[in-house]
Amino acid sequence: MARPSLAAMRVFEAAARLGSFKEAAGELAMTPTAVSHRIRNLEEELGQPLFRRSHRKVELTPAGVELFEAARGAVALLDAAFERLDAGARIVCVSATPAFAALWLAPRLSALAAALPGVTLRLEASHAPADLERVRDIDLAVRYGSRSPTGTGRVLAGERFRAYAAPHVAQGSPEALDRLPLLTCRWQARDLAPVSLEVFEAHRGDGAPPALSFDDEHHAALAAVSGKGIVILSEILAGHLVEAGLLAEPWPEASVAGHAYRLLAAPASAARRDVRRVAAWLEAELAGDAAMRERTPP
Numbered sequence: 001m002a003r004p005s006l007a008a009m010r011v012f013e014a015a016a017r018l019g020s021f022k023e024a025a026g027e028l029a030m031t032p033t034a035v036s037h038r039i040r041n042l043e044e045e046l047g048q049p050l051f052r053r054s055h056r057k058v059e060l061t062p063a064g065v066e067l068f069e070a071a072r073g074a075v076a077l078l079d080a081a082f083e084r085l086d087a088g089a090r091i092v093c094v095s096a097t098p099a100f101a102a103l104w105l106a107p108r109l110s111a112l113a114a115a116l117p118g119v120t121l122r123l124e125a126s127h128a129p130a131d132l133e134r135v136r137d138i139d140l141a142v143r144y145g146s147r148s149p150t151g152t153g154r155v156l157a158g159e160r161f162r163a164y165a166a167p168h169v170a171q172g173s174p175e176a177l178d179r180l181p182l183l184t185c186r187w188q189a190r191d192l193a194p195v196s197l198e199v200f201e202a203h204r205g206d207g208a209p210p211a212l213s214f215d216d217e218h219h220a221a222l223a224a225v226s227g228k229g230i231v232i233l234s235e236i237l238a239g240h241l242v243e244a245g246l247l248a249e250p251w252p253e254a255s256v257a258g259h260a261y262r263l264l265a266a267p268a269s270a271a272r273r274d275v276r277r278v279a280a281w282l283e284a285e286l287a288g289d290a291a292m293r294e295r296t297p298p
Contacts, residue, residue, distance in 0.1 A: 016068040099217035101125040132266040139269035153264035170248035182211040
């Protein structure tokens, strides 16, 4: 039996991974008709169907599942080899929440460039978790989730939440602080427990205004920088703003444990050397942050 071509296997791998001839066509810059024709030729070469077709979707047959497991690994190995041969476009795409991308990662891009010369980092900022099994252009994802050891991905860092305000606000009188609202955030992931405000409310007088809730920590932090309130923010996200003198703690002794940042690698990218290097850099930087916070008294 003649062996299918590499081009045919790439088309099959994309269609199987995405579960759609149309989406595979978009990824491969082909027409859906061309993808369907290539898959049908492959099935004829192999002498058995690889997909069950319906009006809305395609599903793998048992033979298709077996071939996909092999094709996925082969395509990933080939892509990694092509990357090593191509010393040019060494781009690693990292998906993260908008707040993590803006408040933690963006200020460190120059440090990453110095540590990993030749590697270009592309940020994909979104609250929606990327499907790393399906999406081919995202290599790593930093996700906010549970500290549980059974969670997906490895834990980069746990966090604590503290109260922060513009320095002139943080140094004000208790009466002045009571005139400003606490600025909090709503988690996009509904399964995460909200941060308890009890320890921070204990510093507030009876006439303090109610807390204001934001959809994104970045916006809440900017409101605090401009003197509009006291933000309850992760130490991890607040670190750069504190170092820059834009935020300070009005109640240094008040803090509460939060959740954790976890790192996941796309199966198709895990073998790439530059992806592993960026992952190691992220882990080391967050570990360094944690060590510095432990040495710095509140």
